[in-house]
Amino acid sequence: MTYCVGLRLNRGMIFMSDTRTNAGVDNISTFRKMYTWCKPGNRLITLLSAGNLATTQTVVSMLEEHTKAAQDRHPDIMEAPSMFEVARLVGETVREVIKSATDGGHQSESTFSATFILGGQVEGGAMRMFLIYPEGNFIEATEDNPFFQIGEHKYGKPILVRAYDPEMSFEMATKLLYVSFDSTLKSNLSVGLPLDLQFYERDSLTKGYEKRIQASDPYYRKISDGWSDALRAAFNSLPDFERT
Template sequence: MTYCVGLRLRDGLVFMADTRTNAGIDNISVFQKLHTWAIEGERVVTVMTSGNLATTQAVISLLDERMKAPSERSPGLLEAPSMFQVARMVGETLREVIAENKAGGQEAQNRFNATLIVGGQIRGSQPRLFMVYPEGNFVEAGDDTPFFQIGETKYGRPIIVRAYRPDMSFEEAARLLLVSFDSTIKANLSVGPPIDLQVYEKDSFHVGVVRRFEANDPLLAEISKSWGEALSLALESLPLPALSDEVLEAG
């Protein structure tokens, strides 16, 4: 399983992805799911992947090959005129890989679906963030939907929905996402560290902070411990429901 989040802020974009993949509890591996390409001073493009590992690796490999040897039929992401066209190229590549796998007659044995988050900025336009579906179509983040999640999304979503602010600093956003990841890891063993973080500052056209949090990272341990304690204190501060016989009979 996977958990990845792309967050749209006033000052830029924040990406976070776990690295755990598994084919059963006794077959767990680490694979990078956050990939970035850039032309310094001109564009930065980031793709995060969730789904069938063979599919996502094929998509990333094809995108990488086409950037190294672009053609009129298969232009590379580093030649796209806009982030919309980048998302379109990624969607077309994903659809192509899935169609090829299904054509191989293995559809009944395995599902080759994948979902991707694509974000970045090209000079002359604003930072943009997209979620690309297995069919190749995509949607864009906006003021009403300022973040996207892929993979195991349900456990980490509530804290983002409640605490997100568009004017958060990058440090505050990273902390928020680490709490979201901690909640997911606690609830689902198929998601786990190392956790990759990347920050993109608006109009910098430069890959910003890149950091990997290993399982033994002191900050991860402190956030997990402090968040658990804070939740317990908040729960204890809430009013108790009245459950006496008199109240129940009156109800």
Template sequence: MTYCVGLSLDRGLVFMSDTRTNAGVDNFSVTRKMFTFEVPGERFITIMTAGNLATTQALISLLEERSKAASDRDPTILKVPSMFQVARLIGATLKEIISDSTSEGQTSDAGFRATLIVGGQIEGGPPRLFLIYPEGNFVEATEDTPFFQIGETKYGKPILVRTYDRSMSFNDAAKLLLVSFDSTVKANLSVGLPFDLITYEKDTFQVHKKIRIEQDDPMYHSISTGWGDALRAAFDLLPSYEL
């Protein structure tokens, strides 16, 4: 399993993913699930993946191959004119890979499915964030739905819903995501460190910060411990239910 979150803020975009993959309870490994494509001064695109590892690796490899041979393989995500077209192209490529991997097309085997978060900005348009489904269709983040999760989403969602603020800083957004990921790690063995974090400041068309948060990261441990202590303190302040 996996856990990835993309946030849309006034300042830009924030992406975080875990790196754990597993094939059974005794076979875990570390695999990158966040991938960035850039044309300096013109476009910035980040993709996060969840689902069948063979499918997601094939998707990224095919996108990279077509991007490196851009003059011969139009369209590519490095040349299409808008983030909407980027989402359409990535969705079509995902659908193509899943269809090619199954003997009877899309519905023959759910084991090949994958879901993506795609975000970024192309010159002339605003930063945009999309959730792409295995069928190739997608939805876009809005004022009412300002973030997307994929993978093991249920444990980390409550803190996002209660605390997210579009005007928050990148530092506070990173803190929020670390709490969300910490809650997920403590509840589900299939999600684990290290975490990959990218922040993107709008109209810069390049990575703002790119960090890998390891198991021994002191700030992560401080946030994890502090959140646990704060929850216990808040619980003690609540009135007891009279029976």
């Protein structure tokens, strides 16, 4: 399984993803699920993936190959004039890969399903974030829906809904995501460390801060232990049930 989050702030965007993939309890591996393309001063594109590993890797490989191909052979996310066009190209690639995998076979398309979070900015345009579905269509993050989650999202969503503020600093948003991911890791063994973290500062058109978070990371351990202690203290502070 997977857990990935793209969070839109007034000052930029922040992305986090886990790296665990598994095909059973005895077949657990680590694979990157965050991919970035950057042309400093022109564009920054970040893609988070969830779903069938073969499908997501094929989609990313095709997008990468198209950036190296002649322009008359295929559209290119590194030359697309807007983030909307980038989202459209990614969606077309997802649809193409899933259709190719299911043609001539008896397995359903859900077997090869994949979902993506796409975020970034192209010179001359606004910073934008999209959720791309296996069918290739997509929706955009808005003020009313300022973040996207893919994969095993139900355990980590409550803290995001309760504590998100668009005026957050990157540091505060990172703390929020640490708690969200820690809640998910403790609830579902199919999501696991290490985690990948990336900042994008609005209008910078280049990569921001990046970090891979290991299980031994001191700040992660402090947040994990502190959140458990805080929940326990809050629970104990609630009035006891009285039989009447």
